[in-house]
Amino acid sequence: MDLLKWLPITKKECDLRGWSELDIIIITGDAYVDHPAFGAAVIGRVLERENFKVALIPQPNWRDDLRDFKKFGRPRLFFGISAGCMDSMVNHYTANKRLRSNDAYTPGGVAGFRPDYATVVYSNILKQLYPDVPVVIGGIEASLRRVTHYDYWSDTLKPSILVDSHADLGVYGMGELGIVQIAKELHSGKKIDEITNVPQTFFLKEKTELVGSEWNDITLVSHEVCLRDKRLYASNFRHVEEESNKKRSARLLQQVGEKMLYINPPYPTFTEQQIDASFDLPYTRMPHPKYAKRGAIPAYEMIRHSVNIHRGCFGGCAFCTISAHQGKFVASRSRASILKEVEQVTMMPDFKGYITDLGGPSANMYRMHGKDESLCEKCSRPTCIQPSICKNLITDHHPLIELYREVDRNPAVKKVTIGSGIRYDLFLSNSDPDGSLGYDEYFEQLMLRHVSGRLKVAPEQVSDDVLKLMRKPPFSMFVKLKKKFDAVNERHHLNQQLIPYFISSHPSCRLVDMAELAVKTKELGYRLEQVQDFTPTPMTLATEIYYSGYDPYTLKPVFTARSKEDKIAQQRFFFWYKPENRQWVKNTLRRLGKTEWITRLFGRN
Numbered sequence: 001m002d003l004l005k006w007l008p009i010t011k012k013e014c015d016l017r018g019w020s021e022l023d024i025i026i027i028t029g030d031a032y033v034d035h036p037a038f039g040a041a042v043i044g045r046v047l048e049r050e051n052f053k054v055a056l057i058p059q060p061n062w063r064d065d066l067r068d069f070k071k072f073g074r075p076r077l078f079f080g081i082s083a084g085c086m087d088s089m090v091n092h093y094t095a096n097k098r099l100r101s102n103d104a105y106t107p108g109g110v111a112g113f114r115p116d117y118a119t120v121v122y123s124n125i126l127k128q129l130y131p132d133v134p135v136v137i138g139g140i141e142a143s144l145r146r147v148t149h150y151d152y153w154s155d156t157l158k159p160s161i162l163v164d165s166h167a168d169l170g171v172y173g174m175g176e177l178g179i180v181q182i183a184k185e186l187h188s189g190k191k192i193d194e195i196t197n198v199p200q201t202f203f204l205k206e207k208t209e210l211v212g213s214e215w216n217d218i219t220l221v222s223h224e225v226c227l228r229d230k231r232l233y234a235s236n237f238r239h240v241e242e243e244s245n246k247k248r249s250a251r252l253l254q255q256v257g258e259k260m261l262y263i264n265p266p267y268p269t270f271t272e273q274q275i276d277a278s279f280d281l282p283y284t285r286m287p288h289p290k291y292a293k294r295g296a297i298p299a300y301e302m303i304r305h306s307v308n309i310h311r312g313c314f315g316g317c318a319f320c321t322i323s324a325h326q327g328k329f330v331a332s333r334s335r336a337s338i339l340k341e342v343e344q345v346t347m348m349p350d351f352k353g354y355i356t357d358l359g360g361p362s363a364n365m366y367r368m369h370g371k372d373e374s375l376c377e378k379c380s381r382p383t384c385i386q387p388s389i390c391k392n393l394i395t396d397h398h399p400l401i402e403l404y405r406e407v408d409r410n411p412a413v414k415k416v417t418i419g420s421g422i423r424y425d426l427f428l429s430n431s432d433p434d435g436s437l438g439y440d441e442y443f444e445q446l447m448l449r450h451v452s453g454r455l456k457v458a459p460e461q462v463s464d465d466v467l468k469l470m471r472k473p474p475f476s477m478f479v480k481l482k483k484k485f486d487a488v489n490e491r492h493h494l495n496q497q498l499i500p501y502f503i504s505s506h507p508s509c510r511l512v513d514m515a516e517l518a519v520k521t522k523e524l525g526y527r528l529e530q531v532q533d534f535t536p537t538p539m540t541l542a543t544e545i546y547y548s549g550y551d552p553y554t555l556k557p558v559f560t561a562r563s564k565e566d567k568i569a570q571q572r573f574f575f576w577y578k579p580e581n582r583q584w585v586k587n588t589l590r591r592l593g594k595t596e597w598i599t600r601l602f603g604r605n
Helices: 012-014 037-047 088-092 117-131 139-146 161-164 177-188 223-228 232-245 272-280 298-301 321-328 335-346 372-375 398-407 438-447 462-472 476-492 511-521 541-548 562-574 577-592 594-600
Strands: 022-026 054-060 078-082 135-138 149-151 156-158 169-171 200-208 216-220 251-256 259-263 306-308 357-359 454-460 497-502
Touching: 022 037, 037 054, 037 078, 037 139, 037 177, 054 357, 078 117, 078 139, 088 232, 117 135, 117 139, 117 161, 117 454, 135 139, 139 161, 139 321, 149 223, 149 541, 156 161, 161 200, 161 462, 223 232, 223 251, 223 335, 232 251, 232 321, 232 541, 251 462, 259 562, 272 335, 306 335, 335 398, 357 398, 398 438, 454 476, 462 541, 462 577, 497 511, 511 562, 511 577, 562 577, 577 594
Parallel strands: 022 054, 022 078, 078 135, 135 169, 216 251, 306 357, 454 497
Antiparallel strands: 149 156, 169 200, 200 259, 251 259
């Protein structure tokens, strides 16, 4: 195996390149997979393209004498840190705060190869070992913890992650442009504390040190006030969400003790050329050879034969972090770039003809954007499709239909299945009588060619009040989808299954809503088999409500099931049909005044 094809992760691999000094060292909580779905690989390859000497330290041991952190010595420019593709606490713990027994981003799925709050731990170690070397943090953990945030696992309100990590600078969102600019400015001789005008970065300064910029400023409620007043804390989120998802955003300021936090606005949405450039880098698309004897990396196995076709999501779901990290505006790759990657997948030795996904944050947002981009420039809506689809949004599915067909025409491809989630409201909310938007054509092609037995969708709830807060379409739309699904099944003599996913204990969801879910799903012929309990993760609307008790947009109180007993009670309605739950469900329905639902669930026996 030619080790020069991967970014170096050992001193020996640096020696093979003739490198005696590195410019940048990236530390990540994931194993090193050289693939565009793994952030550390992307950042490393982007910096490599700019002729910086970059090495990775994947999953360093933080418990021993710290030799992993020392093996390359001191980088010329900076250390970069990412906890990995997931927040380390989400990676480690279930919604019930139970320690997980596996880690999908580690060879063999073995747990225990990264610490809790990995970004903080890694950064403090580096500051101890190399106090004068700049530390730049990024990745989803740093991104979603950039401002005062609720941490579910400690049940505390934490300040910007810069405070506990002692890092010099943070990059939020997709970091390719920001990290290159930081590297270039440090290379030019600037000091890290002089880098204050890079978009999509955040940093701390003494509150007496005013930092000028070309942007307008919005001052958030201070961290200390947030600790005292949950309602005022909630009010911050609206500004954070809106400014993260505007075409023209303001800079955010927040006082934290004697410091001032600055959060610079994001870069504009990637152009086609920019996103292609990121995906077209010379990835091997494989884990580093050092893992060959340690077992498969589950997260890689899931996506090894899949292709990401766009970034960003304008769905704005209340419980989802995608728009907070990738933005709401969609950046789509060119067909040429996608087809090139498909060809690379077909050349993999283990490829047997099956592409497991052509998708992204959502399966069917490819090439969707505003008809009049000038209107998008003025927009502050966190979602383009709820409570109704924006009239300025192009929802034409033909570019996606043609992409699927082009991939299908590759002689090495037997079948393309779509693993990403389908936003069915995009082709069911409005009518398309003449087929100009391809709604029916897309759905039929999907079912005939791209579903492997099961089409998984996420209505999430049945109560319209809960769905409104979730920013999801009404349940009647799922019923409409099922009718359409059943009709296509019958017409083409298929045997496909429609599998819905639901969440319990989401803010505003009461026990009666879960009871209604049980009744309505039963009447549609479902016996739900999976429990999905709401997990509060930093920087989502639902999490802010869970902690504060207030809707950040209305500042009105919102009920949330918080106790273990309440959460378990909601979950039991998923399994109304189990003998051990039968009497409890009946008694609960009587208590809720819904005795007629007993008959609808269990009949008259």
